[in-house]
Amino acid sequence: MRPNDDYQVRSWRLNAVIVNSPSLPERGIELRPVNSADAALLLELYASTRSEEMALVPWTPEQRHAFIEMQFRAQQDHYTQFYPQATHDIVLENGRPVGRLYVERLDQEIKIIDVTVLPAERNAGIGSYLMRTLLAEAARLGKTVGIYVESFNPSLAFFKRLGFVETEQSGIHLYLRCFPPGNQALAHSDSGESS
Numbered sequence: 009m010r011p012n013d014d015y016q017v018r019s020w021r022l023n024a025v026i027v028n029s030p031s032l033p034e035r036g037i038e039l040r041p042v043n044s045a046d047a048a049l050l051l052e053l054y055a056s057t058r059s060e061e062m063a064l065v066p067w068t069p070e071q072r073h074a075f076i077e078m079q080f081r082a083q084q085d086h087y088t089q090f091y092p093q094a095t096h097d098i099v100l101e102n103g104r105p106v107g108r109l110y111v112e113r114l115d116q117e118i119k120i121i122d123v124t125v126l127p128a129e130r131n132a133g134i135g136s137y138l139m140r141t142l143l144a145e146a147a148r149l150g151k152t153v154g155i156y157v158e159s160f161n162p163s164l165a166f167f168k169r170l171g172f173v174e175t176e177q178s179g180i181h182l183y184l185r186c187f188p189p190g191n192q193a194l195a196h197s198d199s200g201e202s203s
Contacts, residue, residue, distance in 0.1 A: 056124065091112045093112055095111050107135075116151055118149075154184065
């Protein structure tokens with residue numbers, strides 16, 4: 009978990025004005041920095057991303073839990089080491105924790121490190137709302153938005169619907185980018201395609 013001593017406490021109010029889309033209703037979605045009281049929620053969110061995989065292994069519930077905890081700690085250590093400037097936020101809807109969003113804002117790119125919504129809250133527009141808000145921020149700043157997605161992850165179709173294109177592949181991981189309006193030619197040059 010990222011220490012909050014140098015992390016300014018903030019609340020990010022997301023609304024249709026920021027997104028600039030009349031089709032999105034006022035959602036009451038906010039972000040707040042992760043803190044030590046969020047450990048159980050963060051573990052639950054992580055476990056939800058591995059549930060299908062865990063259903064396939066012949067382990068006891070205790071073994072599955074131990075594996076998930078170990079992998080979760082490794083993921084958090086990786087994020088802290090490789091994305092030290094990223095914001096680590098809990099997604100709230102009307103004050104209720106519903107997910108996590110980790111983002112690193114670079115000079116030319118907004119890199120989504122992790123976005124996860126609780127299973128019971130999925131397909132309700134929360135992820136779309138968050139992504140459209142980040143895309144609007146990037147468009148205002150003339151930045152791309154990027155995220156790594158596994159090639160078999162169902163969210164791949166979601167990101168492609170939002171305008172993300174594959175620009176890199178490393179094993180099972182695809183790097184997807186969404187380019188600001190007017191810079192779509194970059195998508196072709198980054199992915200090796202010709203215009």
